[in-house]
Amino acid sequence: MSHRTGGGDPAHTLRLLWRQPDAGARRGPRQGRSLDDIVASAIALADAEGLDAVTMRALGQAVGAAPMTLYTYVPGKAELLDLMLDAIYAELPRPDRSGESWRSRVAALARDNRELFAAHPWAAEVATGRPPLGPGLMAKYEHELRAFDDTGLDDVTRDAALTFVLDFVRAAARSAAEARSARQDSAWTDEQWWAANAPLLAQVLDERRYPTAVRVGAAAGAAQNAAYDPDQAYEFGLARVLDALTVLIDGRADAGRP
Amino acid sequence: MSHRTGGGDPAHTLRLLWRQPDAGARRGPRQGRSLDDIVASAIALADAEGLDAVTMRALGQAVGAAPMTLYTYVPGKAELLDLMLDAIYAELPRPDRSGESWRSRVAALARDNRELFAAHPWAAEVATGRPPLGPGLMAKYEHELRAFDDTGLDDVTRDAALTFVLDFVRAAARSAAEARSARQDSAWTDEQWWAANAPLLAQVLDERRYPTAVRVGAAAGAAQNAAYDPDQAYEFGLARVLDALTVLIDGRADAGRP
DNA sequence: CCTTACTTCGTACAGTGTACAACGTACTGC
DNA sequence: GCAGTACGTTGTACACTGTACGAAGTAAGG
Incomplete structure (x- = not known):
């Protein structure tokens, strides 16, 4: 399940x-x-x-x-x-950031959510077909929408932009959680896993058939010291997300950069 | 589980x-x-x-x-x-798109993956701590990396950019699958669910406490005819992803637009 | 032929969420 | 003060999961 x-x-x-609490007087023993x-x-x-x-x-x-x-x-x-x-959700920090730029506020929003998933990795796994509309989520939503104050986005776009950022952080957290549980549950370390795969992989990965894949895969693997580095993927992705929002909000790519 | x-x-x-196949002669009955x-x-x-x-x-x-x-x-x-x-993965179409722009190729890549998840919604749910390094995935990887030909990206960045796009599509597919299974499994339609929640929600959602959330939530809900529309979220997100890559690749936001 | 490796499959086990009924408790109405 | 009743607590039971184990049958090697 x-x-x-x-x-x-x-x-x-x-x-x-x-x-x-349910209305009406409670009979019977009190809950312990x-x-x-x-x-x-x-x-x-x-x-x-x-x-x-x-x-x-x-x-x-x-x-x-x-x-x-x-x-x-x-x-x-x-x-x-x-x-x-x-x-x-209720535990998330919600400091006043009205003095900062939207870019800084959105970056902080992403960081806070990332730290939430770091503290509670299971949260990324839960499938919330319908969100829990409780006080925690409402406070979170209210605070996070404020990150887009002064951006000129209309309400519908503001909601879509927030969803875009949150979905990105959640997906990154999920990938990180999967990578970690693969390491923990499987009794094979990354190195052992690659060592076990390498012989057959070398035999089967024809460089004529997969030239780009072999070259890029090797370069990416070397750059990450692993097949996949969740932290690097997050940093890269966050930069792209902020660039995308800069285009949406400021209409150009270089706002807020030197 | x-x-x-x-x-x-x-x-x-x-x-x-x-x-x-395993080496060595097979004794015993053949597999049926x-x-x-x-x-x-x-x-x-x-x-x-x-x-x-x-x-x-x-x-x-x-x-x-x-x-x-x-x-x-x-x-x-x-x-x-x-x-x-x-x-x-092996079933994905892999036409030659070398004549098109990278933007068109990446958009096609996203569309193909989206259609894969539409045909096989369960694929978005599977946690692949370590990816299945089979012929299907290799062919997919090889083909999708080619979408970034002529972009000038180095190999490591090319891999990161592809991961960024694929993670986005996967996250969107996952949200769509969750929303759909919430509709199917729960025996409450979206309308019934909102109707059941509305009375208490109206009582508890103080507009002084959650002014932005109430306003934006209402606007977003009205625009989507639902609490959440996966298709609109995908379209919005894909436009952002492509903008982000445009900044990365062409160094500006408006490449390829009128 | 006997041996051996292999496929097939019935049974069994530990684990899951939770329905149900038995039992005791504390409050309500008299 | 007392009966009635609603409720908290809990033991047992059920359907379901993946899969370990061993028995039975089959085809090839020596």
Whole structure:
């Protein structure tokens, strides 16, 4: 199974996200834990051991309860993922950057999101078909839209530009997470992997058939000391994203450069 | 479990990808099917019912064999995913575009990849920590690198630029796939979902607290007839990507435009 | 022919999310 | 104070996953 959000009654999920208790007096025993405890434990578990380690059984053990107890706090696992995401969104820094240039603000926005994914790599893996419209995401959205103040973009374009930046950072984080988990899970280091592949690869990669691929692949591999360096891909991509926005906003490519 | 590639002996996987039979005479009964049959059935299954439907049991039934029989063709499911990916890469069109501008070639490259993900939406979900270095991927890489001929980019930058474009298309395909599966799996249409969320959202979305978010969100929602339109996001993003490459390659923003 | 390597497949196991029912608890209405 | 009831907690159970293991049958080598 893949990790997906949503699924249940949207109104119920939304009440949970905004921590709006059900109306009516509560009979029966009081809950021994809080929703925040559950969510915080789940995030800690995911940070430490990855999203696959967040099972209802493991989470139950982490909070000292039977697995099924969790279902009195949360309708199901999909909603738990929504809550986890919204919680880490709420943690993002949101300093006032109104004195800076838009370019500096957007670069900071990208950096903050990158650091979010560095702290919580699992977040890039979660498939959010419908986003968790909680306080964390709203605060994030509000703050990040402000990065485009004074750019002259209309509202629709502003939203599209933000989505473009965020999707880029998320894709980079996902690639980085995949590269890392390939290293960790597979019991083969990058070097061993290449060494194991090299003999047959040399035999099968005809330079007449793949001249450009062989040459460029070798150059790129040498430049990165690996088949793929997520950090370099991010730096390169971010520069391109900022260039693209400069064209969109200032109508030329060299604004803000020496 | 998420869907991941790789894992086993890289050399063995590589032999499978390039269809290099093990050396030595084969004793015992001959295999009743071919590796290509297995892979083709798996792709058909994934196309029709999604990646989650590709289980060893279902695939066994599709090829008319017991589930465990598959393990004589493929070491495990991770390797099967590698083979599926390489197979669809091999299907991509690779016409000679040497007469066109680089911008037209890169746009075509993006379109071809977008259509690949449209035909095989599951491909965007697969986590390829280490890429399947088979004939399909090599042919794809060779052809796509050629899109940057005559751009003056050095080899390392050429690889980075291609990665940038491909990552963008993949991210867009992933978002589109997530949005679609949210629609299909959740039993709530987009309209029902918004209708269910609207009352509480109206109550909780204070316009003083989230002025920009509320305004921009409403404008974007109206412009897209939905919370999120993957097609519009793709078109917007592709234009930005091409602008960014124009800056990189031609040093200005307006090359190739009227 | 016997041996050996190989394909096929039934069974089994550890793991997943969660439905269901039993049990105890604390509040509501009297 | 007491019955009724809604709710928290939990053990068990189910369908499902990938795949390890071993038995049975088949074709080739010596």
